[in-house]
Amino acid sequence: MICFIPTKGRLNTKTYKLFQDVGIKVFHFIEPQEFDDYNVPNKVSILDNDKGIGYVRNFMLNYARQNSFEWVIICDDDVTSFGIYNGKTVKKDASIWFNILEKAKKLPFELVGINYTQHAWHEKTSYSINRKFAEVCVLMNVSKIKWDYRPEFNLKEDRDFALQTIKKGNGVLRFNHFWFACPDVGSNAGGLQSEYKAKKDEETAKKMCYEWHPFVTLKNKGDRVDMKTKIKELAMHYNKTVK
Numbered sequence: 096m097i098c099f100i101p102t103k104g105r106l107n108t109k110t111y112k113l114f115q116d117v118g119i120k121v122f123h124f125i126e127p128q129e130f131d132d133y134n135v136p137n138k139v140s141i142l143d144n145d146k147g148i149g150y151v152r153n154f155m156l157n158y159a160r161q162n163s164f165e166w167v168i169i170c171d172d173d174v175t176s177f178g179i180y181n182g183k184t185v186k187k188d189a190s191i192w193f194n195i196l197e198k199a200k201k202l203p204f205e206l207v208g209i210n211y212t213q214h215a216w217h218e219k220t221s222y223s224i225n226r227k228f229a230e231v232c233v234l235m236n237v238s239k240i241k242w243d244y245r246p247e248f249n250l251k252e253d254r255d256f257a258l259q260t261i262k263k264g265n266g267v268l269r270f271n272h273f274w275f276a277c278p279d280v281g282s283n284a285g286g287l288q289s290e291y292k293a294k295k296d297e298e299t300a301k302k303m304c305y306e307w308h309p310f311v312t313l314k315n316k317g318d319r320v321d322m323k324t325k326i327k328e329l330a331m332h333y334n335k336t337v338k
Contacts, residue, residue, distance in 0.1 A: 102172035149246030180215040209273040218271035225330035250296040
């Protein structure tokens with residue numbers, strides 16, 4: 096098992112150390128314009144600048160395919176910790192992914208995710224199948240994935256990818272009591288912050304509504320327009336529910 100981290104504008108990223116400390120090799124995927132500025136292990140140039148997050152994710156997916164990597168963790172560059180909720184919120188290290196991989200290998204799902212730390216405590220079930228998104232830090236069975244990220248849904252590309260996975264594959268498994276911690280989306284410098292400030296995610300949310308009607312609708316989230324997804328209903332539509 097290895098980890099891929101796409102990074103932009105965050106020269107001080109420390110996320111890789113979480114994995115490195117438990118023996119998981121990390122590759123960093125970096126634009127040419129910043130390649131020499133980063134002092135991180137295993138740098139890979141993505142060969143072009145400012146092509147968007149969908150381009151980067153497809154580059155990583157193809158890199159994994161070309162190198163015959165079967166199981167890959169793809170993690171955002173601002174994740175700060177991992178843990179588990181077992182009656183109380185317990186901070187652990189990235190070794191939780193070995194436990195998750197052991198379980199995932201016995202199951203057919205292409206995407207395997209964990210929860211946000213602020214939500215892990217109130218989940219009533221330990222796992223969800225084709226009912227929740229897997230995002231931010233996701234274990235992928237690359238050998239089974241025959242579809243790509245769609246750049247026209249940038250900023251929601253991971254959610255579109257998850258819905259594609261339910262439609263075209265076996266789907267998304269999420270362990271609800273394992274968790275990661277990270278800043279709120281668009282709240283810290285670097286990454287995609289400028290695009291979120293320009294509210295480009297709102298444009299993409301509208302595109303997702305057209306693409307995945309009637310399972311995706313718009314909703315107000317504070318002063319922003321976001322999307323609401325009826326994942327369970329979508330899974331039922333494609334006969335991908337598990338009792």
